[in-house]
Amino acid sequence: MELFQRAKTVRLKSRHDKYLFADEDESHVIQDRNGASPNARWLVEPVFHGGTQPVALRFKSRYGRYLTASNEPFLMGVTGQKVLQTAISGRADSSVEWEPVRDGFQVRLKTRYGNFLRANKGMPPWRNSVTHDVPHRSSTQDWVLWDVEIVEIATPKAEGSEHRPVPPMVDNRPENGSVHRHEPARRTNSTPPDAHGAYGTGANSRLSKLESSDSFSVPLHKVDGREIYYKIADDNGNVDEASEGEHLTFDGTSLDELNQMLKEKTGLTDIIVCTKNVINGKLVPLRLQLPPNNAAMRVVLVEESSKVVKTFPWPYGS
Numbered sequence: 001m002e003l004f005q006r007a008k009t010v011r012l013k014s015r016h017d018k019y020l021f022a023d024e025d026e027s028h029v030i031q032d033r034n035g036a037s038p039n040a041r042w043l044v045e046p047v048f049h050g051g052t053q054p055v056a057l058r059f060k061s062r063y064g065r066y067l068t069a070s071n072e073p074f075l076m077g078v079t080g081q082k083v084l085q086t087a088i089s090g091r092a093d094s095s096v097e098w099e100p101v102r103d104g105f106q107v108r109l110k111t112r113y114g115n116f117l118r119a120n121k122g123m124p125p126w127r128n129s130v131t132h133d134v135p136h137r138s139s140t141q142d143w144v145l146w147d148v149e150i151v152e153i154a155t156p157k158a159e160g161s162e163h164r165p166v167p168p169m170v171d172n173r174p175e176n177g178s179v180h181r182h183e184p185a186r187r188t189n190s191t192p193p194d195a196h197g198a199y200g201t202g203a204n205s206r207l208s209k210l211e212s213s214d215s216f217s218v219p220l221h222k223v224d225g226r227e228i229y230y231k232i233a234d235d236n237g238n239v240d241e242a243s244e245g246e247h248l249t250f251d252g253t254s255l256d257e258l259n260q261m262l263k264e265k266t267g268l269t270d271i272i273v274c275t276k277n278v279i280n281g282k283l284v285p286l287r288l289q290l291p292p293n294n295a296a297m298r299v300v301l302v303e304e305s306s307k308v309v310k311t312f313p314w315p316y317g318s
Contacts, residue, residue, distance in 0.1 A: 001263070002198065003058075006154055007152075008043065008152040008153060010148055011042070012147070013151075015143075016119055018128065020042065021037070021040050022040075022050075022063060026065060027084055033244070043059065043060040046055055057098050058092070063085060065086055066088055068083065069086050070083065072084075081131055081133065094111075094112040106147055107146050111215075114133070117130065118131050169260065225250050226290070227301070229245050229260075232268075232300075233283070233308065266301065271302065272304060272309065272316065273300075273301060273304045274299060274301070283312075285313075304316075
């Protein structure tokens with residue numbers, strides 16, 4: 001809870017360097033790299049259940065709707081459930097309450113029923129989606145970790161003023177497990193002011209002032225390494241050209257190290273790291289070494305079992 005101690009408005013940044021984002025349809029919640037957008041900002045409301053200390057938090061989007069752990073499956077046959085924006089009519093139920101569980105300088109947001117807010121990745125429909133679930137694979141354990149960036153600091157209360165807690169929770173979910181849908185809140189063009197604050201990952205957990213405008217969030221330390229932008233190809237070697245792909249910072253030096261890091265990030269076991277020929281657009285496997293001077297790279301990942309591998313030169317194809 002201490003990471004949110006003085007927070008009035010925050011941004012939540014996922015392990016994939018994307019922000020928790022209130023979609024314009026005022027219903028869905030996604031991930032987006034645009035931290036400058038007011039859709040990436042969430043008003044923090046502490047929840048008190050009769051005590052003097054908050055036991056959970058609510059997060060309100062710019063549309064006046066709350067981050068909600070629904071009972072609706074994200075996909076039939078999988079365990080993840082949808083995270084939505086919903087309006088509160090009367091007293092709020094537990095689906096809009098999130099318990100912060102600190103993990104170093106990051107946080108996991110847990111529902112009353114033990115699931116965690118999870119930032120997904122991969123091919124559509126998983127790409128940029130947000131669900132709540134309990135990760136079972138080791139490769140997805142850190143998908144429930146979020147960086148907390150303070151956008152606006154809560155004004156200290158005047159001495160002697162009384163604290164008014166948020167009304168307590170009542171569990172009034174319908175028996176069929178669905179989430180109540182309400183009329184969308186009216187849009188406003190107003191955006192909260194930026195207090196230029198964020199929690200860093202230094203030796204001490206403290207609020208650090210950022211010398212920046214509110215148009216973007218700057219890191220609190222210099223980032224060394226090579227920027228890698230990657231996409232995952234389908235069976236025929238095609239990629240979604242309209243997609244921005246994924247991104248990571250690689251501080252190794254060899255192709256083998258990069259290959260291993262990409263395996264860990266994607267959860268794929270057998271991949272071939274390729275580049276695109278700028279002339280004919282064909283995929284070319286990387287075989288020798290990485291470009292010098294930590295130059296940024298754009299690569300395409302191909303699974304070894306894909307049909308397109310047969311078109312690659314020896315030792316991959318025929």
